[in-house]
Amino acid sequence: WFLRNFKNRKRMGTGAISTQIIRIGVRSIFIVSLVSFSVGLILALNMAPPLDQFGSRQLVANIIGVAVLRELGPLMAAIVLTGFAGAAIAAELGTMVVGEEIEALEVHALDPVRFLVVPRLIASILSMFSLAVISNMVAVLGAMLISRLVLAIPYSIFWSNMLDQLKGVDFWTGMIKAGIFGALIGAIACANGLKTSGGAAGVGRATTDTVVQCLVSIIIADSIFTAIFFIFKLN
Numbered sequence: 001w002f003l004r005n006f007k008n009r010k011r012m013g014t015g016a017i018s019t020q021i022i023r024i025g026v027r028s029i030f031i032v033s034l035v036s037f038s039v040g041l042i043l044a045l046n047m048a049p050p051l052d053q054f055g056s057r058q059l060v061a062n063i064i065g066v067a068v069l070r071e072l073g074p075l076m077a078a079i080v081l082t083g084f085a086g087a088a089i090a091a092e093l094g095t096m097v098v099g100e101e102i103e104a105l106e107v108h109a110l111d112p113v114r115f116l117v118v119p120r121l122i123a124s125i126l127s128m129f130s131l132a133v134i135s136n137m138v139a140v141l142g143a144m145l146i147s148r149l150v151l152a153i154p155y156s157i158f159w160s161n162m163l164d165q166l167k168g169v170d171f172w173t174g175m176i177k178a179g180i181f182g183a184l185i186g187a188i189a190c191a192n193g194l195k196t197s198g199g200a201a202g203v204g205r206a207t208t209d210t211v212v213q214c215l216v217s218i219i220i221a222d223s224i225f226t227a228i229f230f231i232f233k234l235n
Contacts, residue, residue, distance in 0.1 A: 016119040024085040024120070025127025029134060032080045036135040039076060040068065040142030048151050058153055058161055064143045065162035069170045073136035075222060077128060078181035082214040085127070086189040089120050090210035093193025094203040102194070112194070121186035128182030132174060173229055177222060184217045 044060050051057050093116060096102055105112050140162070147153040192206040192213070 016115070017122050020119050020123030021127055023088070024081070024123045025130055028077075028081055028084045028127070028131060031084060032077050032131050032135050033138045035080055036073065036076050036139040037142035039072060040064065040139035041146045043067065043072075043139075044143040044146050045150065057151060058157055060143070060147055060151065060153065061158040061161040062165035064140060065166045066170055068139045068143075069136055069166065069174045071174070071222070071226070073139060074128070074132040074174045074178040074181060075218070076139070077131035077135040077178065078185065078218050079215065081124070081128060081131060081182070082185055082211055082218065085124065086185045086210050086214050087207045089124075089186070089189035090193040090196075090206045091203055093190060094196030094206040097194060097196045098199055098203060117190045117194070120190055121183065124186030124189075125179055125182035128178045128185070129175060132178035136174065173225075177225055180221050180225065181218050184221060185214050188213050188217060 044064060047060050047063055048057055051059055093102075096116070102112050102116075105115065144155060144158050147158050148155055189210045192210045196202045196206045198205070
């Protein structure tokens with residue numbers, strides 16, 4: 001179903017997908033960057049004291065690289081996207097349902113799934129890929145800056161240690177998770193939006209349900225995929 005609609009994206013309008021990418025992804029960049037920078041900074045500061053006990057403070061970079069690319073980068077981006085875009089999608093579609101705009105589309109022989117759901121789902125997935133990469137870079141930047149300014153770890157040593165530790169599988173593990181998270185956010189938000197009932201109060205419930213369900217689904221999916229990657233020794 002998804003591939004069939006994706007192949008027919010010209011009929012639904014690539015402009016609709018681009019518009020949703022701007023609304024879902026581009027407007028989330030600042031918040032994702034702010035959260036990621038703060039988490040990278042905090043993570044580096046909190047790891048230094050335990051590592052100091054073993055005289056291995058410089059290993060902060062090794063841990064930061066793996067933790068961010070595999071887990072924290074995609075996870076932070078997904079959490080922000082849930083609160084910023086997932087709720088907005090559910091509210092928008094819910095308002096359209098309450099206002100009988102969905103019925104108007106059906107009366108004009110237009111498929112609501114193709115014209116409303118698919119563009120948002122595709123945009124959510126594509127946005128998550130981009131936001132995960134941005135989150136990775138900004139979190140590492142935050143950790144590197146605080147490591148230099150407070151922990152006295154030179155940039156060259158931080159960068160060298162991190163690259164020595166990282167492997168291609170670390171990046172691709174995070175990207176696979178990002179795609180799954182994006183699909184979950186888009187699908188759950190659209191589903192809750194389209195089943196809205198009960199007027200304005202129903203829109204509020206749909207929005208709340210979307211945020212809760214997305215967060216729970218993301219954590220569960222992250223746990224499952226981490227276990228799978230570990231079992232198959234991808235890490």
